[in-house]
Amino acid sequence: MPSWLKQLIGIVLAILLPLALTAIGATNIADQITKIFPLVILALALNVVVGYTGMLHLGGMAFIAIGVYVTAIAVHPTFYPFGWHTLIPLVLSVIVGIGFGLLLGAPTLRLRGDYLALVTLGFGEMVKDTLTYMLNVTQGSSGIAPIIFKDPPAAFTSLNEWADWNIGIYYIALALLLGVMWLLGNIERSRLGRAWIAIREDELAAGCMGLNPARLKLAAFVLCAALAGLAGWLFCYTTASAPSPATTFDFNRSVMVLAALILGGLGNRYGVVLGVFLVFGTDQILIPLIDRQLQAQQITFFQLSDFKFMLYGMALILMMRFRPEGILPESRIAHEMHPERA
Amino acid sequence: MLLFADISPSAAQFLLQIIIDGLAYGSLIALIALGYSMVYGIIGLINFAHGDVFMLGAFLTGTILFKLDAIGMLPATDSYALVGFWLLVLLALAGGMCAAINLSIDRLVYKPLRKAPKLAPLVSAIGMSFVLVNVGLLWGGTGEYNLPEIISRENLLPEESGLRLNAKSILIIALVVPLMIALLYMVKRTKLGKAMRAVQQNPTAAELMGIPVEMIIATTFAIGGALAGFAGVIDGVTRGTNVFGMGYQFGLYAFTAAVLGGIGSIPGAVLGSLVIGLVRAIIESYLNAQWSNAAIFAILVFILVFRPAGLLGRNVREKV
Numbered sequence: 001m002p003s004w005l006k007q008l009i010g011i012v013l014a015i016l017l018p019l020a021l022t023a024i025g026a027t028n029i030a031d032q033i034t035k036i037f038p039l040v041i042l043a044l045a046l047n048v049v050v051g052y053t054g055m056l057h058l059g060g061m062a063f064i065a066i067g068v069y070v071t072a073i074a075v076h077p078t079f080y081p082f083g084w085h086t087l088i089p090l091v092l093s094v095i096v097g098i099g100f101g102l103l104l105g106a107p108t109l110r111l112r113g114d115y116l117a118l119v120t121l122g123f124g125e126m127v128k129d130t131l132t133y134m135l136n137v138t139q140g141s142s143g144i145a146p147i148i149f150k151d152p153p154a155a156f157t158s159l160n161e162w163a164d165w166n167i168g169i170y171y172i173a174l175a176l177l178l179g180v181m182w183l184l185g186n187i188e189r190s191r192l193g194r195a196w197i198a199i200r201e202d203e204l205a206a207g208c209m210g211l212n213p214a215r216l217k218l219a220a221f222v223l224c225a226a227l228a229g230l231a232g233w234l235f236c237y238t239t240a241s242a243p244s245p246a247t248t249f250d251f252n253r254s255v256m257v258l259a260a261l262i263l264g265g266l267g268n269r270y271g272v273v274l275g276v277f278l279v280f281g282t283d284q285i286l287i288p289l290i291d292r293q294l295q296a297q298q299i300t301f302f303q304l305s306d307f308k309f310m311l312y313g314m315a316l317i318l319m320m321r322f323r324p325e326g327i328l329p330e331s332r333i334a335h336e337m338h339p340e341r342a
Numbered sequence: 343m344l345l346f347a348d349i350s351p352s353a354a355q356f357l358l359q360i361i362i363d364g365l366a367y368g369s370l371i372a373l374i375a376l377g378y379s380m381v382y383g384i385i386g387l388i389n390f391a392h393g394d395v396f397m398l399g400a401f402l403t404g405t406i407l408f409k410l411d412a413i414g415m416l417p418a419t420d421s422y423a424l425v426g427f428w429l430l431v432l433l434a435l436a437g438g439m440c441a442a443i444n445l446s447i448d449r450l451v452y453k454p455l456r457k458a459p460k461l462a463p464l465v466s467a468i469g470m471s472f473v474l475v476n477v478g479l480l481w482g483g484t485g486e487y488n489l490p491e492i493i494s495r496e497n498l499l500p501e502e503s504g505l506r507l508n509a510k511s512i513l514i515i516a517l518v519v520p521l522m523i524a525l526l527y528m529v530k531r532t533k534l535g536k537a538m539r540a541v542q543q544n545p546t547a548a549e550l551m552g553i554p555v556e557m558i559i560a561t562t563f564a565i566g567g568a569l570a571g572f573a574g575v576i577d578g579v580t581r582g583t584n585v586f587g588m589g590y591q592f593g594l595y596a597f598t599a600a601v602l603g604g605i606g607s608i609p610g611a612v613l614g615s616l617v618i619g620l621v622r623a624i625i626e627s628y629l630n631a632q633w634s635n636a637a638i639f640a641i642l643v644f645i646l647v648f649r650p651a652g653l654l655g656r657n658v659r660e661k662v
Contacts, residue, residue: 107647114605118642119642119646122598123643126640129635129636251594252590259469307480313470317473320463324458
């Protein structure tokens with residue numbers, strides 16, 4: 001089967017999915033799926049830094065949080081003076097993301113791998129705390145909710161109308177995801193993408209061949225920040241809120257996105273998408289579903305959600321032991337992990 | 343001297359108070375930071391699960407103290423001999439348990455990945471951290487809980503000095519300083535320490551010289567675990583508040599301290615921890631405790647920009 005046909009089938013299935021779920025009356029599942037899309041885009045953004053360029057980035061949630069709060073502040077009609085059109089923060093959150101990416105990346109990208117990882121982790125903590133405690137700018141730990149977007153297609157007069165629009169949000173999210181996938185697919189094959197992979201494979205050799213690792217790394221970092229800002233806009237749009245920073249944009253979430261990325265297949269866009277839907281689908285849809293079933297069966301002594309971190313932890317450990325390249329691996333990484341199969 | 347000429351007595355008190363608080367907190371962090379630093383030095387792995395091993399040590403302390411309280415054997419804060427005895431028991435039990443946990447984690451999870459690319463053991467460490475956090479959740483529930491107090495929080499200094507110094511701060515420093523000296527002695531003077539430094543410098547060459555590399559790695563994990571267990575006990579009897587997420591918070595500070603001082607270096611880990619303790623004490627008294635995280639990481643970024651290998655770390659030139 002040629003790859004364009006596979007892509008076409010995938011897109012058609014993605015378009016039909018919410019209709020099918022609505023038809024069987026599982027609209028809440030469709031809503032939950034919509035809410036995973038921003039995390040998919042974040043994972044694709046992290047993939048640029050971690051998968052292509054081979055740096056460890058532990059502050060993914062910080063960049064999405066920046067996008068979320070930029071959007072919330074720009075559009076919220078009563079808390080803030082702006083009340084702008086929904087599409088303005090779409091651009092704005094990307095620009096602000098780029099700004100923070102440069103601010104963090106320019107001084108620190110010279111650092112060796114693990115030191116850089118720590119700096120990104122620290123940045124994540126700083127952003128989280130700043131959003132939580134700068135009460136005169138954000139609303140603190142209560143978050144900003146609900147946010148009624150004025151458009152599209154027209155102003156909603158009630159929350160019910162807003163709920164009906166959910167399926168539309170799914171398609172907006174899907175379109176955005178496809179756009180990002182297309183963009184990254186092209187960048188991957190471009191001069192820039194090939195240079196990133198060269199750096200990942202051997203930074204010294206790549207430098208000797210005339211590439212500039214510092215500038216290329218910064219480019220990867222900034223692209224990641226820009227896409228994460230975009231994901232932040234989508235996050236704010238799909239959840240109609242800017243949730244509490246301390247519980248939503250914390251280190252555990254950053255690590256879970258990273259784990260999803262590695263589980264799906266580092267460096268492979270399709271693997272990344274699959275990984276995020278698997279991990280967060282389990283977390284937000286499957287486990288609550290099973291727990292509800294258990295409760296319905298009058299089983300109260302066992303709740304799967306009590307054991308979910310153990311489940312994820314074991315999944316990560318076993319995956320690293322037996323298939324470290326992920327479910328849908330990138331060919332070079334698969335080769336590196338299993339040199340004997342070549 | 344001009345700088346101090348017009349310093350008021352209250353400012354001097356303030357400074358002294360910050361030093362007391364900062365040293366006490368920094369020493370506690372140092373115990374955890376050493377575990378990170380030693381493991382990183384020897385196998386180049388950020389052991390994300392280390393903070394959670396500390397958390398289990400604190401949880402064990404909590405459980406034992408509650409049991410003692412339930413059977414009416416909890417020592418009163420003024421019966422020093424009894425408190426000392428139970429403190430030793432706690433240190434032995436928690437140290438032993440955490441050493442065993444850390445050792446088994448290495449044998450079961452990290453050892454099979456010794457030759458794998460760097461990301462594989464790192465991700466396994468994150469996975470292990472999730473597993474231990476879940477153990478903590480099942481052990482202690484989702485909320486914070488306070489431990490029974492066996493050490494007095496009463497101020498030992500006279501009221502007019504304007505300073506706070508209680509038995510808890512003294513206990514932390516009195517336990518940590520000898521431990522540090524013992525550890526430094528072991529690493530610098532004994533055969534085992536020499537072997538550890540050899541493995542750190544070049545595992546292959548060390549193996550060829552007849553050093554049992556796997557044994558050394560196992561010992562390192564056991565020592566690191568024991569130190570984390572001691573830290574758990576000390577935190578349990580001094581601060582006395584347990585929650586399943588505490589491993590993450592302390593682990594983050596400890597790891598930051600290890601990197602700040604130059605990861606792999608034992609004096610560096612201690613220095614980094616003291617810096618973090620002092621910064622935290624300063625922020626808490628001048629600004630607000632909630633900003634200490636942000637300040638610590640801002641300083642971390644700032645120091646790494648100018649000294650990429652940390653305060654006491656050596657810049658290793660990359661060889662082709």
